[in-house]
Amino acid sequence: MLKLLIIIIILFCVLAGTGWYLAGYTMGIIRQSLEHARAWQEDHYDLSFYDRLEKEDYTVESYDGYILHAQHLKNPEGRGRWVIISHGYTDNRFGALKYAKMYLDDGFDVIVYDLRGHGLNEPTFCTYSARERKDLLAIIADARERFGPLGVLGIHGESLGAATSIACLESKPELDFVVADCGFSNIADVLKQGASAMHVPGAAIDLASAAAKLRYGYSYKDMRPIDCLKDNQVPIMFIHGAADNFILPQHSRDMQAATAGYSELHLIEDAPHAMSVLTDPEAYRGHLYAFLKNIGIDE
Numbered sequence: 001m002l003k004l005l006i007i008i009i010i011l012f013c014v015l016a017g018t019g020w021y022l023a024g025y026t027m028g029i030i031r032q033s034l035e036h037a038r039a040w041q042e043d044h045y046d047l048s049f050y051d052r053l054e055k056e057d058y059t060v061e062s063y064d065g066y067i068l069h070a071q072h073l074k075n076p077e078g079r080g081r082w083v084i085i086s087h088g089y090t091d092n093r094f095g096a097l098k099y100a101k102m103y104l105d106d107g108f109d110v111i112v113y114d115l116r117g118h119g120l121n122e123p124t125f126c127t128y129s130a131r132e133r134k135d136l137l138a139i140i141a142d143a144r145e146r147f148g149p150l151g152v153l154g155i156h157g158e159s160l161g162a163a164t165s166i167a168c169l170e171s172k173p174e175l176d177f178v179v180a181d182c183g184f185s186n187i188a189d190v191l192k193q194g195a196s197a198m199h200v201p202g203a204a205i206d207l208a209s210a211a212a213k214l215r216y217g218y219s220y221k222d223m224r225p226i227d228c229l230k231d232n233q234v235p236i237m238f239i240h241g242a243a244d245n246f247i248l249p250q251h252s253r254d255m256q257a258a259t260a261g262y263s264e265l266h267l268i269e270d271a272p273h274a275m276s277v278l279t280d281p282e283a284y285r286g287h288l289y290a291f292l293k294n295i296g297i298d299e
Contacts, residue, residue, distance in 0.1 A: 019211030022204060026191055027125040027192070027212060029117040030090050037094035037119075044278055049101050058146070060113070062138040069093075069120040070113035070139060073100060079107035080151030081297070084139055086161030087112070088274055089126065092119030098277050099156055102285050104296065109147070113139055117161065123261075125216055128160065128187040128223040131166035140173050152176045152297055159183065159247065159274050163225045163286075166236070166255060170228035177237045177295055179288065182244055182274055185226035185258075186250040193248070226258050233261040237291040239277065241271030264291055 032040075040059065041047050056072040071093055083103045087095035093112040100110045116135050117124040126132075144150060154177040157165035162183025169178065184190050188209065192202040205220070213219040236259055238252040249267055256265045266287045271279035292298040 018204065020215060021205035021210035023212035023215050026208060027216060029123070029126050031118055031123065031227050032090055032092055034092055034094060034119060037092050041083050041097055045098060045281075047097065049104065050097055053104075060138050060142045062112055062116075063134045066116060066124075066135070066194045067121065068113055068116070068139065068181070069113060070136055070142075073104065073110040073112065075107060075109045076095065078109050081106070081108040082143060082147065082150045082152065083154045083156055084106050084111045084136070084143065084166050086115060086132075086136060086155065086157035087118070088159035088161055090118070091158075094157075095158065096161070099158070103156075104203055106289065106292070108152075111139065111143060112281060115164070126160070127186075127216070127218045128220075129163045129167035129225050130218050130222045132160070132164040133170070133225075133228075136164050136168045137171055137173055140168075140175070143197070144174075154178065154297075157181065157183065163187075163223075166225040167228045168233045169234055172231075176297060177292070178234055179239065179291070180236060180252070180255070181239045181276060182241060182247050183225065183238075183249045183251065183255070185254045186220070186224040188220040188223070189251070190247055191220070194246075226255050229255060229259040232259045235262040235291075235295040236264075237287065238263065239276055239284070239287060240265070240267055241273060241276045242267040242269050243271055244273045248274040260294065264294070 010218055047287055054074040058070055060068045060070055062068055085096035085099050092114045096112040103110050116119045116132055153175055155165045156179040158181045162180035165178050166180050191205045195205055209220040238256050240249040240252040257265045268276035268280050277284045
């Protein structure tokens with residue numbers, strides 16, 4: 001009996017330790033510096049437009065006192081249109097610039113910012129939209145107070161930024177449109193897919209979710225942007241790389257089916273994860289401008 005009890009205790013400790021480690025691994029953030037992120041952009045497309053712009057750096061206090069660093073890219077021919085762009089996991093504001101020129105060319109002022117735990121912000125863990133959506137709501141509210149009145153305001157996100165953009169719709173912010181590029185409908189499925197590729201059972205992710213709740217106060221069940229779309233009426237353009245094997249295009253399909261409002265879904269052929277705009281920039285630009293026309297922003 002004592003031997004069995006010892007085995008049970010050891011097994012429990014191994015499982016608990018595994019869950020604790022996986023929770024930390026999946027919710028940790030390996031941060032890129034602004035310099036490293038900028039260098040990556042410059043290697044992949046012409047960033048000279050950014051240097052010519054007048055820019056304003058500022059900070060926003062989020063719901064819990066956390067400070068977010070943001071930057072306003074001033075459009076010299078602004079038409080009262082604004083867009084807030086949210087970057088992907090481990091990236092920073094420079095990761096949003098690959099989308100900025102399309103909006104600048106269409107008369108938008110652009111706001112880019114560092115998501116919680118990224119860029120110039122204080123280090124912290126990632127909650128895959130649970131806290132990040134509240135941060136985006138703070139950025140939206142601040143923009144309306146700082147720069148308002150705003151004629152048109154939309155949000156555009158990539159990957160984690162897309163999930164954050166979708167999740168913030170639960171609070172029904174005053175927005176004119178959303179563009180969600182390669183976002184996940186729920187983080188657990190992404191993690192289980194990754195675990196399966198490494199021949200790790202999906203139960204390990206469930207274990208990590210329970211450990212994350214104990215360690216951070218959030219489980220993966222709190223990270224389901226798709227659940228925020230039931231009553232949504234803000235027009236959404238979902239766009240996804242057809243060759244994305246990290247966050248599968250099915251996530252965008254599922255979210256399009258879940259939203260109650262107007263939506264479009266566009267797949268970019270041969271594009272891997274978060275590379276649609278660089279794989280086929282003309283198609284991407286065309287889809288964006290057509291979407292804005294379809295919802296009455298571009299006539």
